[in-house]
Amino acid sequence: MSEYLIKNGHVFDPVQGIKGDKKDIAINDGKIVDKVSSGAKVIDAKDKTVMAGAVEIHAHIAGPKVNLGRIYRPEDKLFSCTPTKGIERMGGGASIPTTFKTGYEYAKMGYTTAMEAAMPPLFSRHVHEEIRDTPIIDEAAFPVFGNNWFVLEYLKNQEIENTAAYCAWLLRATKGYAIKVVNPGGTEAWGWGLNCLSVNDPVPYFDITPAEIIKGLIEANEYLGLPHSMHIHPNNLGNPGCYQTTLDTLKIAQGIKPKNKFGRDQVMHLTHTQFHSYGGTNWGDFESKAKEITDYVNKNKNITIDTGNVTLDETTTMTADGPFEHHLTGLNHLKWANVDVELETAAGVVPYIYSPNISVCAIQWAIGLEIALMMKDPMRCYITTDHPNAGPFTRYPRVIKWLMSAKAREAQINAFKHKDKVLSQSSIGTIDRELSLYELAQMTRAGPAKSLGLSAMCGGLKPGMDADVAVYNFNPDKPVANPEDIEKAFSRCAAVFKSGVQVVSNGDIVSNGQKRTLWVDVKVKENPQVMRDINEKFIKYYSMTQNNYEALGHHFVPNPYAIEVDATQ
Amino acid sequence: METITITMKNAPALYLEADNITPDTFAGKTAAQIAGLHVHEGNATSTLGKYFEVSGGAGATAADTKIVVKGDVSRVKYLGFKMSAGEMVIEGNADQYVGAWMKGGKILAKGNVTAFAGLAMKGGELTIEGNAGNYLGAAYRGDWRGMSGGRIVVNGNAGSDIGMYMLGGEIIVNGNVDVHLCTHAEGGKVIVKGNANSKVGGQMVDGQIIIFGSIDTMMPGFKPAGEVELEVEGVKAKFSHFIGDMGERHKKRKGQVIYANLYKKI
Numbered sequence: 001m002s003e004y005l006i007k008n009g010h011v012f013d014p015v016q017g018i019k020g021d022k023k024d025i026a027i028n029d030g031k032i033v034d035k036v037s038s039g040a041k042v043i044d045a046k047d048k049t050v051m052a053g054a055v056e057i058h059a060h061i062a063g064p065k066v067n068l069g070r071i072y073r074p075e076d077k078l079f080s081c082t083p084t085k086g087i088e089r090m091g092g093g094a095s096i097p098t099t100f101k102t103g104y105e106y107a108k109m110g111y112t113t114a115m116e117a118a119m120p121p122l123f124s125r126h127v128h129e130e131i132r133d134t135p136i137i138d139e140a141a142f143p144v145f146g147n148n149w150f151v152l153e154y155l156k157n158q159e160i161e162n163t164a165a166y167c168a169w170l171l172r173a174t175k176g177y178a179i180k181v182v183n184p185g186g187t188e189a190w191g192w193g194l195n196c197l198s199v200n201d202p203v204p205y206f207d208i209t210p211a212e213i214i215k216g217l218i219e220a221n222e223y224l225g226l227p228h229s230m231h232i233h234p235n236n237l238g239n240p241g242c243y244q245t246t247l248d249t250l251k252i253a254q255g256i257k258p259k260n261k262f263g264r265d266q267v268m269h270l271t272h273t274q275f276h277s278y279g280g281t282n283w284g285d286f287e288s289k290a291k292e293i294t295d296y297v298n299k300n301k302n303i304t305i306d307t308g309n310v311t312l313d314e315t316t317t318m319t320a321d322g323p324f325e326h327h328l329t330g331l332n333h334l335k336w337a338n339v340d341v342e343l344e345t346a347a348g349v350v351p352y353i354y355s356p357n358i359s360v361c362a363i364q365w366a367i368g369l370e371i372a373l374m375m376k377d378p379m380r381c382y383i384t385t386d387h388p389n390a391g392p393f394t395r396y397p398r399v400i401k402w403l404m405s406a407k408a409r410e411a412q413i414n415a416f417k418h419k420d421k422v423l424s425q426s427s428i429g430t431i432d433r434e435l436s437l438y439e440l441a442q443m444t445r446a447g448p449a450k451s452l453g454l455s456a457m458c459g460g461l462k463p464g465m466d467a468d469v470a471v472y473n474f475n476p477d478k479p480v481a482n483p484e485d486i487e488k489a490f491s492r493c494a495a496v497f498k499s500g501v502q503v504v505s506n507g508d509i510v511s512n513g514q515k516r517t518l519w520v521d522v523k524v525k526e527n528p529q530v531m532r533d534i535n536e537k538f539i540k541y542y543s544m545t546q547n548n549y550e551a552l553g554h555h556f557v558p559n560p561y562a563i564e565v566d567a568t569q
Numbered sequence: 570m571e572t573i574t575i576t577m578k579n580a581p582a583l584y585l586e587a588d589n590i591t592p593d594t595f596a597g598k599t600a601a602q603i604a605g606l607h608v609h610e611g612n613a614t615s616t617l618g619k620y621f622e623v624s625g626g627a628g629a630t631a632a633d634t635k636i637v638v639k640g641d642v643s644r645v646k647y648l649g650f651k652m653s654a655g656e657m658v659i660e661g662n663a664d665q666y667v668g669a670w671m672k673g674g675k676i677l678a679k680g681n682v683t684a685f686a687g688l689a690m691k692g693g694e695l696t697i698e699g700n701a702g703n704y705l706g707a708a709y710r711g712d713w714r715g716m717s718g719g720r721i722v723v724n725g726n727a728g729s730d731i732g733m734y735m736l737g738g739e740i741i742v743n744g745n746v747d748v749h750l751c752t753h754a755e756g757g758k759v760i761v762k763g764n765a766n767s768k769v770g771g772q773m774v775d776g777q778i779i780i781f782g783s784i785d786t787m788m789p790g791f792k793p794a795g796e797v798e799l800e801v802e803g804v805k806a807k808f809s810h811f812i813g814d815m816g817e818r819h820k821k822r823k824g825q826v827i828y829a830n831l832y833k834k835i
Contacts (some may be wrong), residue, residue: 075712334713335819 003028003036004497006469008155009045010476012437013052014174014379015460020476023051030500034233047475047514051219051441052461053468053498055111057448058231058238058271058306059387060318061102062130062141063117064088064123065347068337069096069388073351074309076316088509095315095388103135104514107392109505110470110493112520113449113458116141117231117271117386118182118320120341121148122542122549124174128556131517134154138458138561140518142231143174144320146181146213147188149534151540152206156214160301164220165527168567169534175519175557178228178452179221182320184213186235187346190323197236199248209460209501210235214252218267224522225566227453229304231269235452237324238275243289246276247323250293261565264452265301269451272386274368280425283332286360288369288426297375305348305375306384308370310361310397311391314353320391322346327447343541354391359425365392366428373433376407378442396444397490401483404434408483437476454518455564467500514536521562570635570656571628573603575621583611584664585620588647590654592634594675595627599666603627631674638663642749649676652693663701668695671719682770684728690738692719700725700744705816706757708734716740716757729766732759735776741802751778754829760801779808781834790814793833799832808832 004027011023026036062400078090091101112277119141154163183201187197192204236245254269280288325348329336354361375381387393423429449459475490492507584608592829604618629632632654634735643662662680669688681699687706706716715734726744735757745763764782791813812828
C-alpha cells in the first residue's frame with residue numbers, strides 16, 4: 001500500500017491531546033505511523049484542519065425500513081439525484097439516499113465509520129446486502145433486543161446467563177455489533193394495541209416491565225463484555241413530559257460498572273436524547289428539559305449520549321418504535337407504513353416536515369443544541385441527527401455551524417416565526433458557549449469511538465491506529481468572518497483517507513476503498529437450553545427455518561472484520 | 570416582450586427531457602447560448618441546438634420572454650418546467666410534464682399534452698386546446714402536495730387522476746374526464762363541462778367539484794345535501810349538492826366540520 005504524508009496541517013486529536021498544533025501525519029500500509037520514507041506522497045494541509053475520520057454512532061442507513069422509506073417516498077428522490085461523476089455512481093434521495101449516495105456523502109464530510117442503529121434480526125440479510133452496497137465507510141449494525149420473545153422470557157425469570165447466551169448467538173447469526181433496545185416492551189405491547197409509556201408499564205402476556213428488560217440487558221451486556229454498551233431508545237419517545245421517563249430509564253444504570261477489555265466506560269448509551277428531553281403536558285406548553293437530562297448525565301459517568309439534532313428539514317421518520325409511528329401519523333396525517341417482525345420487533349415509517357414556522361419544531365431544534373452545549377464532557381456526548389428522524393445526516397455541517405457559532409444560532413432564532421416561544425420554552429437564547437474544534441473532534445471522533453469500544457482502531461491519529469484521516473479547508477488560526485464558512489468547510493473535505501486509501505480529493509470521490517463490515521464474535525460457554533429454545537421457536541413460530549436466518553458468507557458479508565470477545569471465563 | 574422561436578428540425582429517436590425550455594432559463598441569453606443549453610435523450614446529454622433551430626432573442630427577464638415552440642414536440646417532456654413568468658406557445662402536441670411545477674406566466678398548448686401537465690403547479694395559467702392526459706394538476710408520485718394555485722383550462726377531454734391531492738387553484742375541463750377525479754384533494758376547484766367516469770372525489774377532504782354532465786357511478790362516501798343554484802363560468806344552473814368523503818378525516822373551521830363539496834348539474 002502507498003505511503004502518504006499529510007504535511008503542516010493543524011491537527012486536532014483528543015486521543016493524543018493535540019489541540020491544533022502544526023503536525024505531520026504519516027500513513028503507511030493502512031495505518032498511522034511515526035514516519036514514512038522520502039517516497040511518500042505529500043498532501044499539503046497548510047492552513048487546513050486535520051482530524052481522524054469521524055465516527056457515526058447512530059443512523060438508519062441500511063435495511064428494510066430504510067428501503068421501505070425509499071420505496072414509498074419516490075418524492076424524496078425528486079430533484080435530489082446526483083448523476084454519475086468520475087468513479088461515482090449515480091445516487092438519489094435527500095432524507096433516504098441510495099446506498100451509494102450514503103457512502104459518498106459520509107466520506108465527503110470526513111466520516112469513515114458508521115453504525116446502522118436498528119437491525120431487525122429476521123432481516124439481517126437485507127441489512128447486510130445494503131451495507132455491502134454502501135461504499136467506502138466501515139459499517140456495523142445493532143440488532144434490536146428490547147421486544148424479542150427470547151429476551152422477554154429469559155428476563156422474566158431473571159436468567160441473565162441465558163439472555164447473554166442468546167445475545168451472543170444472535171450477534172453471530174445476524175453479524176451484529178451491539179445490543180440495541182427500542183421502546184423496551186412497548187413495541188411488543190403494541191401487538192395487543194397497547195404501549196409502554198413508563199418503565200413500569202407491564203408488557204401484556206409476558207408480564208415483565210421495561211425497567212426489568214433494560215436492567216437485564218445491561219447485565220447481559222456486561223456479562224458478555226461487549227465492545228459497546230446497551231444502546232437505548234427509551235419508552236415514551238417524543239411526547240410532552242417524556243423527560244421523566246428518560247430519567248427513570250437512566251436511573252436503572254445507577255451503580256452498574258462496565259466490564260470489558262475495550263476501554264469503554266459506560267454501561268448505557270442513551271440515543272437521540274433530544275426526542276427524550278421534553279417537558280410540558282401538551283403541545284401548547286411543550287418545553288425543553290435539556291437541563292434536567294444533561295444535569296443527570298453530567299453527574300453519572302457510566303452513561304453516554306448522542307444528541308439527535310433537529311435540522312429543520314423535510315425528512316422521513318423511521319423507527320422500530322411501531323406505536324410511536326402510528327401516533328405520529330395521527331398528528332401529521334401523512335402516509336404511514338408499518339411492519340411487524342414476527343418474534344422480534346416492528347417498524348414504522350412516516351414522512352415529517354420540521355417547519356421553522358411551527359413552534360414545537362423550533363423548540364425541538366433548540367433542545368438538540370442545548371443538549372450538546374450543556375454537556376460538560378464532550379467525550380460522552382456525540383453529534384447525531386438520528387438520521388433520518390430528526391434530519392438527514394448530510395446536515396451535520398449545519399449542526400456543527402450552530403454548535404460552533406452563537407451568531408449562527410442567533411440568526412436562526414431570529415428567523416423563527418415563533419421566536420418568543422422558542423426563547424421562553426428553552427434556554428437556547430442564554431447559552432453563549434461555542435464548541436472548539438478540539439471539542440468537535442471529541443464529539444465526532446474520539447468520543448463515539450470510545451463508546452463503541454473501537455478506541456484502539458479509529459477516532460484518533462495515534463501511530464498504530466487505522467489511517468482514517470479527514471482534512472478540512474478550515475484555518476483555525478483565522479477568525480470566522482461568516483458562520484456559513486464553517487458549514488461549507490465541513491461539507492466537503494479537501495482530502496479523506498480510509499484505512500490508508502485516499503477516498504476523497506477536493507470534495508470528489510477518488511476511490512471506493514475497502515469497506516468492511518464490523519461485527520462482534522462472542523464466545524460463550526455451551527448452553528444446550530438456549531440452543532434447544534432457539535430450535536423450538538423456529539419450529540413452532542418463525543416463518544422461516546434457521547438455515548435461512550443466518551447472514552453468512554461472501555454474498556452478505558464480503559469483507560468482515562470480527563471483534564473477538566471471550567465470555568467463557 | 571421579446572419572442573424566441575424554437576423549431577424542431579431533428580426529432581429525437583427517444584424521448585427528450587428538455588427542462589431548460591422555459592422563459593426563466595432562456596432569459597438574458599442569445600439564440601446561440603440557448604442552442605447550447607443541455608437536454609437529455611435517454612441517458613445521453615446533448616444540446617438543444619442538436620434538435621431545434623433557435624431564432625429570435627430572449628428578453629432580459631423571464632417576464633419579458635415569450636417562447637414559441639414549433640414542429641413536432643410530441644416526444645419532448647418538461648416544456649415550461651418550473652417557469653415563474655413570461656409566455657410559452659406550443660404549436661403542436663407535447664409529451665409529459667408541460668408546465669409542471671410552474672409558478673407563474675402563461676402556457677398555451679395548441680395540441681394535446683400527455684400526463685402530468687401542471688403537476689404540483691403553484692401559479693400561472695396553463696391552457697390546453699386539445700386533450701390532456703392523466704394526472705393533470707396532480708401531485709408527483711408519492712407526494713401529497715398537488716396543484717396549489719393558478720388555473721388550468723382544457724378544451725378537450727382529460728384523462729384519469731385529475732387533481733389528485735389538489736390543494737388550491739382551478740381546473741376547467743370542457744370535455745369529459747376519466748376515473749379518480751380529485752382523489753385525496755384538500756382544496757381547489759375542478760369544473761367538468763362534460764361527463765365524469767366513476768370514483769369522483771374519493772378520499773377528498775376539502776375543495777369543490779362541479780360536474781355539468783353525468784357521473785358514471787357515485788362514490789358511496791358522498792352524502793346528498795339538497796339542491797343549490799350556482800353561477801359557474803357565467804352559466805346559471807341548478808345543481809344537486811353532495812358532501813364527502815364521509816369516510817375521511819375532516820378539518821373543523823369555526824366549530825363547523827369542513828367537507829368537500831360535489832355539485833352535479835340537474
